[in-house]
Amino acid sequence: MRVFISCIILFVHSLAFSQNVMTLKTKRILDGHGGIIEDKNIIITDGVITEIGKKEAGVVHDLTNLTIMPGGIETHGHLSWHFDPDNKLHDATEAEESTAQSALYAAENAYLTLMGGVTTSQNLGSPIDRELRDAIERGILPGPRILTSLGAIGQWTGDPDSIKAAVNKFADQGADVIKIFASASIRVGGTPTLSQEQLNVACSEAKKRGLRTVVHAHGPESARRAVLAGCTTIEHGALLDKVTLELMAEHGTYYDPNIGLIFDNYFAHKQNYIGINGYTEDGFDQMKQAVPKAIEVFKMALKVKNLKIVFGTDAVAGAHGSNFEELITRVIKGGQQPIDAIVSAGFGSAQSLNLSDKIGTIAVGMQADIIALDGNPLVDITALRNVKFVMKSGKIYKSLE
Incomplete structure (x- = not known):
């Protein structure tokens, strides 16, 4: 936390490196939409990419020894989750914490996430988001562009009328998306928890308010109900079958699998979680048993024509800043092609957030959300661990210089 506060002080003094016009000299650009651009410069004016070519303008930054790609767009994270000073998961129902403390922890996680190469993060969701x-957004804290659900709807919300009221409450409070729990946790089997009627109301009411819906659903039945209700995205889906994946593709429902970082982080920090907020030895055993199944489901999903897969991590306490580990797992263990993994974290995720006209692709007219890696992820996907340069909306937050 002390290191983070020092970084914040430096940021406030510098307000990041920002020039009205600048040039990024590059050797290799992965444009985020499947294209590769070589030996071209990126000219940025007032935070927007205005030219890709041979010209130079303004301050020049030489990134020719690095691989350029769009900043990662994470569709499922939890920036408010953190460990307390005793190194245990914070449980708001058991441990008191001031609003200022909560805000500092969330700001620290946002900073770590940005430094790890993620420039947009959808958080699902806490009121502090x-x-x-x-x-x-005002530029007074360094962090990824954030979209938030502010909270969630689930079986605790109640009947359809109560669910409708909850959707409108979140919308009135400024939510960017509605989060819905349609199944139990994988730690207890992931069984359905909401009826078709409840999901129909939740997703239709959200659409009336101009909001997307993302649905926590592990098994086929809960996911099927969400798809038929017209919800936007299925989160997790660790126990899905081919029929449900094909139904998702048919309806244009996005799939946000979390097969790597979330499990690895839980297992690495087991003692930080165990005994708190429902985390038990039996629950961890359930997760271990689910990992091979989740990877097999992901492999199955890759073969489903027109299924739109996005980049979510479900990053919780201990995982922030390591978000790209999810993509590394998808490639190494899940068999995804590196270029497809990168597109899922670029254009694919941007499209699922209705932001593909602004972010997710390195092209003229797009926001200058750009990162640079030491290494070529198309050859070795672990190059995603070596983020050396981070820019968001034309401001440099991490640099070789």
Whole structure:
């Protein structure tokens, strides 16, 4: 936390490196939409890419020894999750914490996430995300562009009328998306928890308010109900079958599998979680048993024609800043092609957030959300661990210089 506060002080003094016009000299650009651009410069004006070619303008930054790609777009994270000073998962129902403390932990996680190469993060979701989102948007804190659900709807919400009211409450409070729990945790089998009627109301009411819906659903039945209700994205889906994946593709429902970082982080920090907020030895055993199945489901999903796969991590306490480990797992263990993994974190995720006209691709007219890696992820996907340069909306937050 002390290191983070020092970084914040430096940021406030410098307000990051920002020039009205600058040039990034590059050797290799992965454009985020499947294209590769070689030996071209990127000219950025007032935070927007205005030219890709041979010209130079303004301050020149030489990135020719690095691989350029769009900043990662994470569709499922939890920036508010953190470990307390005793190195245990913070449980708001058991441990008191001031709003200021909560805000500092969330801001620290946002900073780590940005430094790890993620320039947009959808958080699902905590009320404190709103203030964090707005502070980052105003430029007073370093962090990824944030979208948030502010909370979630589930079986605890109640009958359809109560669910409708909850959707409107979140919308009125400024939510960017509605998060819905349609199944139990994988730690207890992932069984359905909402009826078709409840999901129909949740997703239709969200559409009336102009909001997307993302649905926590592990098994086929809960996911099927969400698809038929017209929801936007299925989260996790660790126990899905081919029929359900094909139904998702048919309806244009996005798939946000979390097969790497979330499991690895839980297992690495087991003692930080165990005994808190429902985390038990039996639950961890359930997760271990689910990992091979989740990877097999992902491999199956790759073969389903027209299924749109996006980049979510479900990053919780201990995982922030390591977000790209999810893509590394998808390639190494899941068999995804590196270029497809990168597109899923670029154009694919941007499209699922209705932001593909602004972010996710390195092209003229797009926001200058750009990162640079030491190494070529098309040859070795672990190059995603070596983020050396981070720019968001034309501001440099991490640099070789």
